[in-house]
Amino acid sequence: MQGVVLVLNAGSSSLKFAVFETAEGRLAPLGAGQVEGIGATPRFVAKDAAGRPVAAPSWDAGGAPANHAAALDAIIAWLEPALQGRPVAAIGHRVVHGGPEHAAPVPIDLHVMAELQELVPLAPLHQPHNLAGIAAAARRFRGVPQVACFDTAFHRTQPFFADTFGLPPAFHARGIRRYGFHGLSYEYIARRIAAEDPALGAGRLVVAHLGNGASLCAIAGGRAQASSMGFTALDGVPMGTRCGQLDPGVVLHMIDAMGMSTAEVARLLYNDSGLKGMSGISHDVRAIEAAGGEGAERALGYFAYRVRREIAALATCMGGLDALVFTAGIGENARGLRARICEGLGFLGIALDPARNAANAPEISAPGAAVRVLVRATDEERMIAEHTLAVIAEGGPR
Template identity: 45%
Template sequence: MIDALLILNTGSSSLKFQVFARDGLAMLMAGKLTGIGGDTRLAFRLGPAGARDDSALACADHEAALATVIDLIDRHDEDWRLVAVAHRIVHGGSRFTGPVVVTPQVAAALEALIPLAPLHQPHNLAGLAAARALAPGAVNIACFDTAFHAGHEALFHSFALPADLRDKGVRRYGFHGLSYAWIATWLGREEPDLAAGRVVAAHLGNGASLCAIAGGRSIDTTMGMTALDGLPMGTRVGAIDAGAVTYMMRAFGHDPDTMDAILYERSGLKGLSGISNDVAALLASSDPGAAFALDYFALKVAQFIAVMAVSMGGIDTLVFTGGIGENAAPVRDAILERIAFLGDIQVRVVPADEERMMAIQAGALLGAA
């Protein structure tokens, strides 16, 4: 009998999953459901080198999608016993600074954080609710994207706001922490000399941010209270003058929901190019808007790398990860060209593996329990 960990990353219309053996963390199964709520497709493989299986089906909601995953595990397992389900939760606020077993009280606290991550948190919690209903014998564990940054000094997590607002939780939290925790873990195992130094990790994808990591610990990051600040992203604006937001509300009559739609869904590479948030499509396009969007993105990443370097007193290593960071060499080259003045820097490309990081955290939490 193999005790197994099911790792879930739940999006608005997708569900990514991996199954790991608890002992040794061998990957047993990996897959993804897309188009939940419509024409759903399931793609999965058994083991890291298994053949891909792709099929169409209908999943009305996240509970139906997870039921499909559990049925898939039941049909393909080799004497696996599901002992825990680990969930990626984007926002843990100031309370959750590491992985936790989910109780009804924890679930209620996570629901209260929905306004801080409106694009992600509701879907993360939908996956959690489905798992509690469909796998009642398994322990549910929440792993947080904010937790890696929980040790930031006040100098780095504060906004220049009055104390009464800061005391109510209006502060910088940072995100992509599971990705950055994996980078720190990978460097510590594979290149400990680099891990001991000053690292800027660049998680560049449809969501994008940077993290200053010194001695394996997060010092600073570009995202703030929500997953909107810092770098421009696929459809998110990144850093913007707060006065520009209030101006648009007053001048154009936009309410908060309309502003959320503009800032989260219509901006970034999509808004700059007027074409797409897909970097591959932008690289292939001859439209001047595509080139402008990519140049802007490279400029802002380079500028914020310098910001992260200041937070650590220098930079020794730059690590690219995420869909753009791993696959878009022209974008990496444009960024590196702009920071050449910083001198000799070690550069690495490390594939993101948030699911394995979650498996590590879940296994450690189960062992401690």
């Protein structure tokens, strides 16, 4: 394939991008960044192939993009000098929900778009914006093949008991099941660990993808065994603004006894709960830690407790644990929270080295600990680019 692979990851108010040159079937990064604050106060952030910050447009004097399509135009205009005339040969997109049908990346056509539109209610914070990014790219790059890469696909290998709910079988047949999310991140980490240490990669891992969205995944032999998330991206551990696991009776009580509408409940659970709702401060761990106080302690303590509980639960799914891997914004950087999470997990063989943890070392477990504790940066964009390249090389069979 001649040209470059453009990766787009569209969020509610952001459009992340990465560009990779293809050479002899390999990918070489050219640059990456994002336009954030779309619809409010947009800001363009970019870095070069080595990850160094580089100059990007400023819209202080006006002209800021008002939507994803305009943001994509701004990104392409910024990229043109770096592309040096090389055409965009393919575009890969992160799509949060692939439903029960999509267990692998697929080329995008009108049929696929219709299928993904039907899944919007299952991922209302993400899916509409993923689809908006696809539509914007289709208008800007007519005829260029696009590939959808799903956050749910990696979890399709989990066994039935990790995939189902305690409901009559007809509901599972109709797609009501535990899908899991952050699969592109888990797939990247699983591949990276296997490349670094094949024996460990073939072992039993719990990967903690902890960011504004947070979940954990049990991986054995490189394949997903169970996830903390379920039918939607609300389940599991608390997140920046999402509640995490909740007794469904609470939702019934909110509607029947408290008179809340389904829209009000949805906003509470998706937008006003988690770290933000519990702390009363922010969804950002850095801001919560800086503020301190009872609300901060309540939010951070609950977050650590739920993550710790999930680590132990996922270890039981595999009959033990060889490594715990922290990744994503909180997992890679929040040293204090990592220490809180690992407290009390000594019975699993987990013990941290305080100095290594404070230094953000790649391995933060204490010498001689039975379970290795690792910190690894994830790279969903590279995973999407690799999938896109593979799909195009195969001629795009569905």
